[in-house]
Amino acid sequence: MTDLSKATDPTRRLYQLIADKVRALIQQGDYKEGSRLPPERDLAQQLGVSRPSLREALIALEIEGSVEIRMGSGVYVCSRALRRNPMPPSMGESPAELMQARGALEGAVIVLACVNATPKDWRGSQRASRPCAQTSPPGATCWNTTVNSMCALPR
Incomplete structure (x- = not known):
């Protein structure tokens, strides 16, 4: 289990670090375009983070176009997530x-x-x-x- 809350970059918020980790999992091939991410509870446990923090990270990934959150269905990987882009800008506090x-x-x-x-x-x-x-x-x-x-x- 990864503990992202002990990350060393003070300029990055926890949701950004979690989004970075999910983005990296997608880019390294753990999740393919169009595939559904694990349920929130499982993914939070896998990353060693709280569900609310994971939720914020998933919203950030949806805003940037890397995932699509479908109510009642799950979170799906979009093609944009597979591109290697520089670090996305901060979205503020949350x-x-x-x-x-x-x-x-x-x-x-x-x-x-x-x-x-x-x-x-x-x-x-x-x-x-x-x-x-x-x-x-x-x-x-x-x-x-x-x-x-x-x-x-x-x-």
Whole structure:
């Protein structure tokens, strides 16, 4: 069992160290693209960390695009995790703060989009969601992809 809480880099938060370790396990081939990571309890025990700290690390990995967290299904490895990138930037005290800010902003953007959308915009959203729906596993949501694609549509 690894004890990441005794790491020597004072500039890195515990969730970042845990994310680094999970990323390294993926890059060394322990988990392949599209595969499901072990259940949270098992992975936390394997890494010698608490479940809340592991949860923060997984959220950070999801934000950077290395894993996808599917509610009720598990955490899955994305192709981006296999690329060897330099250390990702810090997300502040906790990725939960970033997720809260993102949730507040996205909610406001969606309200504005609904109020101001034209029939042409709605047709664009349907076009934008088709590729996601075709490549995603059954039951996956494509909302983020659709919203992001709509924001990029020419006016």
